[in-house]
Structure formats: structure tokens, C-alpha cells
Amino acid sequence: MTILSKLLAVSLVLGIAGCTNATGGFGSGSDGSSNLDAGLVSDQTSPAYFQKAIGDRVLFPVDQATLTDEARTILVAQADWMSLNTDYKAIIEGHADEQGTREYNIGLGARRADAVREFLISRGVAGNRLQVVSYGKERPLEICSEESCYSKNRRSVTVLASNLTG
Amino acid sequence: MMKVLVGILAGLVLMSAQAMAQSGPLRIEITEGVIEPLPFAVPDFVPDGASASEISAQLSRLVASDLSGTGLFREVPASAYISKVTDFSAPVQYADWKAINAQALITGSVKVSGSRLTVQFRIYDVFSGDELGTGLQFVGAPDGWRRMAHKVADVVYSRITGEGSYFDSRVVFVSETGPKNDRHKRLAIMDYDGANVQYLTDSAAIVLAPRFSPTGDRVLYTSYETGFPRIYVLDVGKVERRVLEEQDGTMSFAPRFAPDGRTVVYSLYKGGTTDIYTLDINNGKSKRLTNATSIDTAPSYSPDGKQIVFESDRSGTQQLYIMSASGGEARRISFGQGRYGTPVWSPRGDLIAFTKQSKGRFHIGVMRVDGSEERLLTASFLDEGPTWAPNGRVIMFTRETQGAKGRASLYSVDITGRNLRPVRTPEGASDPAWSPLQK
Numbered sequence: 176m177t178i179l180s181k182l183l184a185v186s187l188v189l190g191i192a193g194c195t196n197a198t199g200g201f202g203s204g205s206d207g208s209s210n211l212d213a214g215l216v217s218d219q220t221s222p223a224y225f226q227k228a229i230g231d232r233v234l235f236p237v238d239q240a241t242l243t244d245e246a247r248t249i250l251v252a253q254a255d256w257m258s259l260n261t262d263y264k265a266i267i268e269g270h271a272d273e274q275g276t277r278e279y280n281i282g283l284g285a286r287r288a289d290a291v292r293e294f295l296i297s298r299g300v301a302g303n304r305l306q307v308v309s310y311g312k313e314r315p316l317e318i319c320s321e322e323s324c325y326s327k328n329r330r331s332v333t334v335l336a337s338n339l340t341g
Numbered sequence: 342m343m344k345v346l347v348g349i350l351a352g353l354v355l356m357s358a359q360a361m362a363q364s365g366p367l368r369i370e371i372t373e374g375v376i377e378p379l380p381f382a383v384p385d386f387v388p389d390g391a392s393a394s395e396i397s398a399q400l401s402r403l404v405a406s407d408l409s410g411t412g413l414f415r416e417v418p419a420s421a422y423i424s425k426v427t428d429f430s431a432p433v434q435y436a437d438w439k440a441i442n443a444q445a446l447i448t449g450s451v452k453v454s455g456s457r458l459t460v461q462f463r464i465y466d467v468f469s470g471d472e473l474g475t476g477l478q479f480v481g482a483p484d485g486w487r488r489m490a491h492k493v494a495d496v497v498y499s500r501i502t503g504e505g506s507y508f509d510s511r512v513v514f515v516s517e518t519g520p521k522n523d524r525h526k527r528l529a530i531m532d533y534d535g536a537n538v539q540y541l542t543d544s545a546a547i548v549l550a551p552r553f554s555p556t557g558d559r560v561l562y563t564s565y566e567t568g569f570p571r572i573y574v575l576d577v578g579k580v581e582r583r584v585l586e587e588q589d590g591t592m593s594f595a596p597r598f599a600p601d602g603r604t605v606v607y608s609l610y611k612g613g614t615t616d617i618y619t620l621d622i623n624n625g626k627s628k629r630l631t632n633a634t635s636i637d638t639a640p641s642y643s644p645d646g647k648q649i650v651f652e653s654d655r656s657g658t659q660q661l662y663i664m665s666a667s668g669g670e671a672r673r674i675s676f677g678q679g680r681y682g683t684p685v686w687s688p689r690g691d692l693i694a695f696t697k698q699s700k701g702r703f704h705i706g707v708m709r710v711d712g713s714e715e716r717l718l719t720a721s722f723l724d725e726g727p728t729w730a731p732n733g734r735v736i737m738f739t740r741e742t743q744g745a746k747g748r749a750s751l752y753s754v755d756i757t758g759r760n761l762r763p764v765r766t767p768e769g770a771s772d773p774a775w776s777p778l779q780k
Contacts (some may be wrong), residue, residue: 266568273521273741276682276696276725277549277772278595278608279652279659281570282615282636285592289613308569308591309610311545318521319744320722 211335222263223337225256233291235329239273240286242294250291253333254298261338264304267291268332272325273312284309291331304338367445367466367473369413369502376416379501380442381408384426385419386449386462389572396483397451400460400490404447407494407534409510409734412760414501417443429461438467445473447497458483462493464500474500487536488779495778505732511776512728512737513551513560513577515767516540517749526771527624528562530577533730533775535765540757541580550726550772551575552597557776561585561596561605571780572596572607574622585620586627595638599666600646606630608638617651619666630668641685642666643710650674650684650693661695663710674712683726686710689733692756696725705738707756723747725773731778736762739771 214221216228225231231253233246242250257263269288271280288307296302317324369379385401388394408414415780429450438446449462464474477496479489488509495506516529516538525544528551531537541560542548549570551562560575567584570592583604586593596607604635605620615636620627631637635655642649643666650663657672659680664671675681679699686693690710697704697717703724708715723741730736734756741749749771751764764773 176679273723275640275698276659278638278653279636279654279682281592281594282608282610282638285610286636293613304588307592307610310547310565313524315522318745318747320745320747340567 211337220260225253225260225333225335229253231255231334232330232332234326235287235331237272237325237329238283240283240290242290247294250294251298254295254300257295257300257304258298263335264306264338265295266306266308266334266336267295268314268334269307270308270314270328270330270332271312272328273315273320274325275312277311280311281309282309282311287329287331291333295333344601367469367501378409379444380415380417381405381410381447381497382417382419382422382438382443383446383447384422386451386460387427388431389450389452389459393451393453396453396458396486400451400486400493401449403487403490404494404497405493408497409463410534410762411498412755412762413498414445417441429463433465435467435470436463438465443467445497445501447493449493451731453483456482458486458489460486460489460493462496464497487532491532491534504734505778507730507735507775507778509620509779510731511557511779512751512764512773513541513553513776514751514766514773515548515551515771516766517771518544521745521747528560528575529766529770530560531766538767541577542582550595550774552774553603553776554598555600555777557779559598559602560774563594563596569593572605574605579588585622595640597641599642599691600644604646606640606642606649606733608640617649628663628668631671633678639683643686644688644690648686650686652682652684659698661693661712674708674710675715676712677715685727685729687729687733688731692733694727694729694736696727705736705754707736716756717759718754718756719752719761726773728773728775730775734761737773737775739773741771 211222213223216223229252230249233249267288269284271283292305292307315328317327383405386397388397388604405416409416412680421441424434426448444467446465446467452459459480462475466473479492490548491508494508498506510533512533513530515526517524517526519525528541528548529542530539534620547562547565551560559719563570564573564575572585574594575584591609593606596605603623608615609618614634617628617630617637617640633655635653639652640649640651647666648663649666652659653662659682660673661675661681661684662671662673679697681695681697683696684693692707694707697706702720704717705719705727706717721740722743726741727736727738735753737753739749740752741747749769751770751773754761
């Protein structure tokens with residue numbers, strides 16, 4: 176049998192991919208630290224005092240953005256501190272535990288961060304000093320798959336940044 | 342760069358059209374759920390010259406592995422063969438293949454001349470003693486032999502099932518390293534079977550949920566490069582990216598292309614709520630489609646571009662809704678027990694794939710567009726994020742294991758719930774998105 180071939184000339188192009196360099200990202204993550212010099216906990220005007228003595232984070236119930244009484248107590252103190260220390264602004268990070276789909280958890284983290292932001296504003300902090308970001312379930316603090324870990328991961332963290340460096 | 346030229350063997354195109362029209366009794370009906378896979382034989386394609394023998398063997402094995410991997414076909418091992426195929430043009434000894442119950446026989450030849458690889462093949466319906474369709478020829482570069490094998494397997498699959506195929510396709514995904522509390526993520530792209538992995542970003546910033554354009558040349562994804570989630574579009578060939586949405590005080594995520602390839606639907610968090618918007622990537626014009634205090638996210642277009650399926654917790658829990666592509670009233674389609682998220686419209690238009698959370702377990706499932714005939718295909722500690730094979734018959738998704746050492750990896754399953762298989766990746770992997778069939 177003779178084989179004749181008729182080319183239909185269907186062609187395609189395969190891309191050759193290399194690596195690109197992403198530009199450096201914002202330096203925060205799950206630990207609530209930023210590039211700021213935290214200072215000493217004993218100094219009531221220091222970010223270290225805000226983080227450790229007041230508490231930079233509050234925890235949330237499962238699939239909720241409701242502020243508990245405990246959370247409100249911490250946030251009142253955060254708001255008071257920010258009202259006194261006007262050289263600082265803050266990014267409020269919202270986080271979720273791993274029991275949820277990725278996109279929904281970004282929405283849930285945003286809702287939590289927003290609840291904190293609204294509360295701080297209601298206590299007198301200017302809205303333009305407060306930004307929100309949601310990490311969804313991308314940045315857990317604790318890594319076990321049990322409620323003891325989940326309860327710590329369902330959090331918001333108020334991360335201070337200097338007002339002066341833009 | 343690689344080119345593959347497709348040709349029809351055996352002369353007259355007219356004859357081939359007739360041969361294609363009568364598909365004969367060799368047939369698999371995928372929708373019925375195949376319990377007994379169809380036995381086939383792929384003797385190593387006949388090498389034309391010694392230099393072709395290695396590629397020939399590899400290529401033939403890959404054709405067999407594509408077909409067997411579907412769960413619809415079962416390879417009859419070479420050790421059972423009675424006939425040897427040493428001449429691609431010689432008549433087939435049907436009795437010898439019948440005797441070992443090979444219902445389909447695929448023979449071929451492989452020739453390497455310089456930088457040119459030529460693959461010819463034919464498919465036989467052994468029990469009717471006939472060729473199934475006409476022979477074909479692919480021409481390309483020798484390093485493109487994997488794609489040629491996938492193309493051969495695509496033809497075999499399509500001729501026997503009467504359905505579109507998916508082997509010559511790619512998957513873009515998030516490659517993951519590190520423990521849960523220090524995970525590094527970067528975008529990667531690979532062949533559907535896990536071969537030829539290339540990285541498209543580094544892991545300096547979190548990247549999430551890449552999605553192909555309708556032609557497979559661009560990828561939308563979410564990155565935290567600026568410190569906030571923003572949607573980007575990446576040219577796969579040039580590996581160049583640009584941000585699409587950049588408003589202070591907002592976050593954008595969950596992007597997906599419309600079938601027109603220029604409209605992007607996505608979630609935007611702004612002013613305290615997460616709603617669904619569209620953006621024309623050519624002129625930058627955006628439009629708000631939902632306006633509620635609920636979390637409205639994970640939008641996905643119908644193949645005709647007229648409707649959008651998405652998830653919302655407006656009823657109190659995550660459920661699936663369908664609205665017009667221009668927004669307006671949405672109708673709920675999920676009513677079962679539990680939470681439903683990440684809906685994805687099948688490329689065939691008939692089904693919606695989703696993630697379901699119920700009683701502490703996660704499932705990948707499918708339902709009809711009206712919400713009927715819900716079928717759960719998987720169950721585990723954490724399954725999520727389905728993506729459709731180009732033929733709408735197979736779904737790939739992320740499975741994450743439990744506990745401190747939990748790791749994400751990719752799996753595929755067919756829409757009957759059969760043939761659950763891991764997809765091999767060099768590192769942990771999540772958020773797969775299947776490309777259209779390559780041209």
C-alpha cells in the first residue's frame with residue numbers, strides 16, 4: 176500500500192516559559208510583624224507594647240465575623256492606643272481556618288478585618304489610618320487540623336506601620 | 342517552539358470522510374459509566390531507521406498510558422501478542438488480535454529525519470475486521486514526541502467514544518513547598534499528565550487560583566505581590582504579567598475569563614463587601630454585577646457567555662446561584678445539606694462542578710444546571726476547586742491531607758465518580774486549571 180500524505184497544515188505554537196522575578200511583597204504575614212522597629216514592651220508608646228501588652232489580634236467563632244466581648248475589650252484598647260499614638264497607621268489582616276474553600280475564606284477574612292476596622296473607627300480612629308487585607312486560609316499560625324488550632328487561626332491581626340514613611 | 346502538522350493517510354480525503362461517518366460497532370458510551378474497560382493493543386510503532394527506535398517505543402508507551410489512564414481502556418500486554426507488527430503497511434492479521442481479545446488495535450510508524458519527526462498511525466476495529474476511520478500522520482520536531490503521542494491517543498479516544506478528547510492539553514496550577522505555616526507558592530504549567538513542568542512565577546508572594554483564557558495563551562491569577570490580593574493576567578508564551586485591578590483599599594480575587602477572552606469576571610472587596618464585577622481587559626471598564634452584604638465569589642461563565650454561576654452566602658450559608666452575565670436577579674440552584682462553593686460550568690454546558698462541605702467532609706460533585714441530579718464524586722478531609730477537562734468528562738481538583746504534615750496534591754476523577762487518580766507533580770500542588778485542547 177502506498178501512503179500519500181496530505182498535510183492539513185494545522186500548526187501551533189508552544190510557549191517556552193522561564194522564570195520572572197516578582198517584585199518584593201509587603202513584609203507582613205501571619206506573625207503580625209512589619210518592618211517597624213517594635214521597641215520595648217515596657218514603653219507604652221511602642222509597637223511592642225501594642226502587640227504584646229494590649230494584644231494585636233482577636234479571635235472569631237467558626238464562619239463568623241462577629242466580635243466577641245473579649246475581642247471588643249482588646250479593640251477598645253487598640254483604638255485608645257492608636258488615638259494617642261498618631262504616628263502610626265495599621266493594616267488589619269483577616270484570616271480564616273482551613274475549613275472552607277479558598278475564595279470564600281478570602282471573603283470571610285475580609286469580613287473579619289472589616290469588622291475590626293469598623294469597630295476601631297467607631298472608637299475614634301480615623302478611617303484613612305486603617306487598611307484591610309485578607310489572607311483567607313493562606314497564612315495559618317497553627318497547623319494541626321483540630322479546633323485547638325483552628326480557633327487560633329480564625330483571627331484578625333492589627334499590624335502597625337509608621338505614618339511617616341508613607 | 343514546536344509545530345505539529347496533521348495529515349490524513351491513504352490518499353483520498355473523500356474516502357476518509359466516509360470512513361469517519363460509519364463508526365462501526367467499536368464504541369464506548371462514557372456517560373453510562375464503563376465498568377469493563379475496552380481491551381486494546383498498541384504494538385510499538387515501527388521505527389523507520391535505528392535512530393527512531395527509542396522515540397518510537399516511548400511514544401507508543403505514552404499512547405497506551407493515555408488510554409489506560411482514562412479507565413475506559415485496558416491494554417493487552419505485548420507478552421500476549423501472537424502477531425508482531427514489523428511493517429506498518431502490511432495487512433493486519435485480525436485473527437491473531439481477536440485470539441487475544443484486543444478489540445482495538447493501533448499500529449503506527451515513526452520516522453526521524455534531521456529535525457523532523459513523522460508519526461503515522463491507524464486504528465483497527467479487530468472484531469469487525471475493519472479500519473476505524475482513516476490513518477493519520479503528524480509531523481513535528483523530535484522533542485515534541487510527547488505531544489504527538491497525546492494527539493494519537495486523542496484520535497483513538499475520540500473515534501471510539503465519539504466524544505472530544507483531552508490528552509493534548511495543559512494544566513496551570515500552584516506549586517507548593519514548605520509546611521502549612523510557611524508555605525511557598527508559585528505558578529506552574531505542565532502537560533495534563535504531569536510532564537514538562539515549567540514555573541511561571543517565583544514564590545516571593547502568595548499566588549492563587551490561575552485560570553486559562555479560552556485559547557490557552559493567557560492565564561489569570563491572584564497574587565499578593567503588592568501586599569494585597571490583586572488579579573493579574575500572564576502571557577504564557579512570554580511569561581509577562583500585568584495587574585488588572587489596582588484600587589487602593591480594595592482586594593480583587595477569583596478571576597475567570599468569559600468565553601470572549603476579553604471580559605474577566607472576578608470578586609472585588611470594596612467598602613466592606615465582596616461582590617462580583619466584570620472588567621473589560623482591553624478598555625479597563627468595569628461593571629458591578631452583584632450588590633449585597635454577602636460574600637459573592639467564585640464566578641464562572643456558561644460556555645455561551647450568557648450566564649454566570651457563582652457562590653454566595655446570602656441565604657446564610659454558601660450556596661450556588663446563576664444570574665445573567667449582565668447581572669440582575671440570581672436563582673439559587675443548590676438545595677442539599679451542607680455548603681456549596683467554587684462552581685465551574687462544564688465546557689459542554691450540561692453540568693456544574695462544585696465543592697461541597699458537609700458533616701466535616703469535603704466533596705467534589707456535579708449537578709445539572711437546574712440543580713437537579715446532584716452527584717458527589719469524591720470525599721475526603723479536604724477536596725476543593727474542580728476544573729473540567731476540555732471534553733467535560735473528567736474533573737481535576739485539589740486534595741489536601743489532614744494535620745500538621747498536611748500536603749496538597751492534584752487528583753482527577755471522571756464524572757461518573759470512577760477512575761480517581763493522583764496527578765503527579767514535582768512538589769505539592771493546588772488550584773489546577775485545565776487548558777482547552779491544544780491546536
